[in-house]
Amino acid sequence: MQVNKRHQVSPYLVYFIVYNSQVGVGILGFQRTIAAKAGYDAWIGVIVAGCFVQVFIWIMYKLLEKADGDIVDVHSKVFGNILGSVLSFIIMIYYWLASVSVLLGFIEIIQVWMFPTLPSWIICSLILGLVYYCVSGGFRIVVGVSFLSFIFPQIMLIVLYIFPLREAHFTNLLPIMNHSFNDMFDAVKNSMYTLAGTEALLMFYPFIRDAKSSKKFAHLAVLFTTLLYTVSAIVSFTFYSESQIKETIWPELSLIKIIRLSYLERFEYLYISMYLIIVSALLALLLWCSTRGLKRILKKKQKNFLIILSLLSVVISQLINEQFKVVLDKYVTQMNLWIFYGYIPILLIILTILRRRKQNG
């Protein structure tokens, strides 16, 4: 399906979109989950996971180039309309669940660190109101917000590492590679979900002008985020002791607490507030993908889906309890792994075989 040229964006902007799709609330707490088994070696797992994501990007580009459209087109070409729609629908549900998981994660952080008594539904409606305003402006606006989510918080994410690095014990990282393969695999698996998000490309691919030339920007963005996550992991590992990091839920936020300037301290308040920029951009992207897909599958207005999904998110945010949250995160993680690292490569193979057969026969 061809998208109107007016709505398309320049190829280099893919860099910001992919960056935005990967950085969510994960970076605030992934250090603990990856270190659970692999300990201080877990940062290697992040790099390995980054390589997997690079391969995944390559696969997605191959797939979408062949179909010249988004995942909905791919599915309808391979499986026909009905089965294709069902499969696409599952992916759209994944996008939405991922957005809910991010939203719940952020709400939890706000409630734990800043406003313990503020009801979830209020925070949720505020953020989703912002996201609605953003998504209803079309894809260009979503990209614009991604752009800001790269520029603005970089100051916080990178510059603030200087302070904990002053007290870093780099010997913590030694000896390297003293964990079993299984432990390392666990770290890789956990990093995968933190680095997840690039699957948004499956929906926004047709919106890139001259999409082929955008490949390098997507790979660069993944490289950048991989490095960012690796640095973040190393900073935490060199700062905390191994038993400490296993008990700190948000190592990144606790790190920031130590920063003291003559006029400002307790940066985490500023940090979490500023994190709204990142989270709202990510939510806008995910909800845009989800509603765009639903619009294409069910042939209704995107606005309706956006309203329905937003309202559902608000309801879920208020009703859900701690246990359900864990279950939801688990499901989303599993879905992410199976759909995008299991199913999509198979889909590429099927499509390639189909194409070959068509050419031969």
Place this chain on the structure above:
Amino acid sequence: MTTKKDLLGAEDNSKSNKNQNWLNRLSKSNDFVHEQTSLKEEEPYWLSYYRTLISSDILHKDVLPFLQEQLSLEELKRIIPVEVIIFTNDPKEIIQNLMRGFLALQMNEDDEQCLLINIANSKFRDVSVSMMESSAVGPQVGFIEEIDTNINLIRKRLPVPELLVIEMKVGELSKTNVAVIYLDGIADPENVNTVVQRINDVQYDHIQDSAYLSSMIEDNSNSLFPQSISTERVDRVAAGLTEGKIIIAVDGSPNLVIVPITLFEAFIAMEDYSYSWIIGNFFRLLRYVALYLSTIVSPMYVAIMTYHYELIPAPLLETLVGSRASVPFPPFLEAFFLEIMIEMVKEAGIRLPFKIGQSLGVVGGIVIGQAVVEAGLTSNVLLILVGLGTLASYTAPIYKFSNTIRFIKFPVIILSQWFGLFGVFLGHQFIYVHLLRLTSLGRPYLSMFPIRTTSFQDLWFRLPFSKQQENPTTIRPQKKRKATGNRENPEPVNDFYE
């Protein structure tokens, strides 16, 4: 509706008593003069004019002496030394021109043929220093309320035939002269068409100012942000034209409208170009900081004092808390009332005559401010912050824009009272998304994204003239480059380089 018909509709006239009709309609007014030059009923000429619209000087010196010899109207047209003379029998045109200060000359009272001579008395103030957009150095001249003079000022700066003017009349009752001015070959024809189309679509009784028109044709009239720049500086208009912008001049308004614009153009002062590029840049960046600061200072105070006082280190917090120890209000009320008070002082200062306004500033600013602190109603620190914020908002080179900036902080203050720092960033993200969505003539308003190299040359920054080679591309000018050569600094002549 009926009154409108009476005032305007010449359509219902029957052909036979056309002449009688316009005479009857106009002579209802007491300042309408209809008289004969000779005493005999059959002899020429009949004069009709509005006494209040014409210049009797021109009438006596340039027109009446020629009427002694009883020439035909055609001959008169040739010899009367006035530029605009129209020969017509169309009653609509006669009425229209009489209303603009023309003299209608007839052989007989019943004649349909009529010679219209322009003897209008146009009294306007002289061209003078621009009041709202003053600058310390650089050209000072500003536009005035008369459209022809304004176009004259522009033409003097850009004496090329490519400078085109499209004239229109807008307003059912006011019949305001509107001119759309652009440089042919540079301005995007699509933009010109859009502007002309939108002005043609305006249906409103009266246009008193260019602001009426600009808000009628802008893309989103519900936005706080002006999507066009209204300026009274001639140099800004001329510079805009060369970049492919379109100017709308409205008769009776000293402010000319520039479209399409981007947000950052509102931060540009023409003075930036009068200094060395380094200093020009410094002031431009200072304005960015100041305007951002003025939207964030009071909300931050409210957020931090209400929720996050941990952010402030203990020694500084002591000062802060100490200054508001005796204040009985929550920070929100304290900040809100002080902000409102400053707005009141500003508003009263504008409404009052210049001299009183000045002394009011002293009373409002210093006396009340001091007294409020001494009475323990607000803290010293807040007074400083609010004062700073207000001062910062006045650094905007475009007055309308500084109003927007000052208004924005009120919703943000309310958000910060409810949600602390989170609210501040929520408000700012909303504004950012709004700016992203905004367009000016269909072109993106926030030129921040997609990034264009031309934005670095002369929009966000102001590089030296040798580095400003291209016109800003956001509005798609047809002429890409504004400099053909590239003169660098000559190598210094001294022993070191020999």
